[in-house]
Amino acid sequence: MLAVVLSLAAAAAFAASAMFIDSVSGRVGPLQLSRWQMSLAFLMTAVIAAVTGGWRTLDLEMVLWLTASSASGIMVGSLTYIATIQYTGPRISALLFTTASPFALALGFGFRGETVTLLQAAGVGLIVAGIALAVMGPKQDEGARTPKPLWIGILLGLVTSFAQALGSLLARPAMLEGADPVAAMVVRSGTGALFFIALLALPAFRPAALPSRVEVRQIGFSALAGMVVGMSFLMAALARGDVGIVTTLSSTTPIVILPMVWAVYRRIPGPLAWVGAAMAVAGTALISATS
Template sequence: MAFFALGTSFCIALATLISAEVVKSVGGPMALSRWRMLIGFLMLAVLATVVGNWGSLSADHVPLIVLSSLVAIVIADPALNAGIALIGARRTGLIFSLSAPFAAALGFLVLGETLRPSQLIGCALVAGGIAFAVGFGRRPPADQDAARNSSVHAEVRLSAAGVLLAVLAAFGQAVGILSMRPVMLDNPDPFAVMAARALVAVVVLWAYHFAFPGTWKNGIAIPERRVLARVSLGVFIGYVAGMSMLMVALTGTSVAVASTLSSMAPVAILPMLWLRTGTRLAWQAWCGAFVTVVGTAVLFWR
């Protein structure tokens, strides 16, 4: 099951790149979250209907699904998008990897989960590898101003607001994972669970949008067709595929291990940025990635 969490990290990395390129075109972080959740709900509702497992959800699941949606989507998703817009996808990804230690601590405090010594070492190696890889992940361009103007993926100066938003997103993700662990132990259909989470977010985000007349008096700003298609692609990769795999992972592994493996997105994003921007990676990035792979192997060692 842990391999599903590992797959989540690659999906999140690719979706993060897509979000960085469309967040301004859609109208900002909140607008991106609204459209992402609406599209995600429609996709997941179709999948859950085709699979036919809506009945796997019960009334006992509702409070935790609502809590997970409010914290991990309504609060954390716009915070993550805003962090990407302020400090870039790479640095936001680094800070977002704090969701792993946050989740491990919450799993211990709330669920009473314990980790074997080898798993503690594995989590530490993965977290350390992520920090090292992302911290030295890119070579500084010769002309910072030109790079900043030429690509949405160019390095930008750190800001306190961007860092705090990324930390908030990481903590929200941890709480969201923790909330879903008891639900997924009942083996409900992951598509139905994710659709329910998305529905709660859709209602809250769009209700908030319409609660302020200044945001919609000129009508709903529907993104251009090409932009909407890219948003839909990011939703399918990051939310429909990625988060559904994470829900499956939670049925067979602890919150700490699942969150640690899914937080490898900052490492996965490095070669993606290289291919996308043509900027070569520093050798330290590959060393950090190697440490992360070793940590992953230790997690599976018994």
């Protein structure tokens, strides 16, 4: 049950992070955004781990697992995530990312022997279908994009989902051995920050200008909510629950963000979003009842 609560808390933190970043996403490029988020998250988690003594829970093997997790979920996943949105737009990419759940279930079963009950499988199915309905909604303006082959975008989206599911799977051994969730995020965010900083060596990945002080503050709040709080909750959930279930529940961000958007922007979700939210809640209830 605790894994369910932690996974849903992670989804809520990811939703809050998205709200913070919404005001700067149009002015700060996605690569620069990732670079600042990872760097700020690393600084924040490093300070917390130093104060709480979380560093002492890590050994070399744990660090290697967490580094591999970052390489898959953050390095590969972030780059293909950006490319997917460029090829398909946000709505289709959001639908593609729901495939992270079945990927995680398959990986958990294949590599760790994790199985789910019929009720849990039904819950996962309801959540995935609910997320899909919630993000479909009325078609929104996806911006002026150069037409690109859709099949490439679909392939990139599937790679993103697989990379994120694999990242969770690779983090699980370290978490099962007792790694502190915040210290685990120091390794993951630090590895990611080094990667995105290293990309600056390539002229094509250099930003035209640095973000303003206000934008850096918003990125910092986003990093605190998503990378520090949210990902720490996710790491803690992986120490207590199966990869597939945790991945499914933590991916309910499109559902959790609906009331936030309603409260902040006064945009009432459409009928499909409400149906999707109800299905996701029902799916969560099924999983909770058997956890």
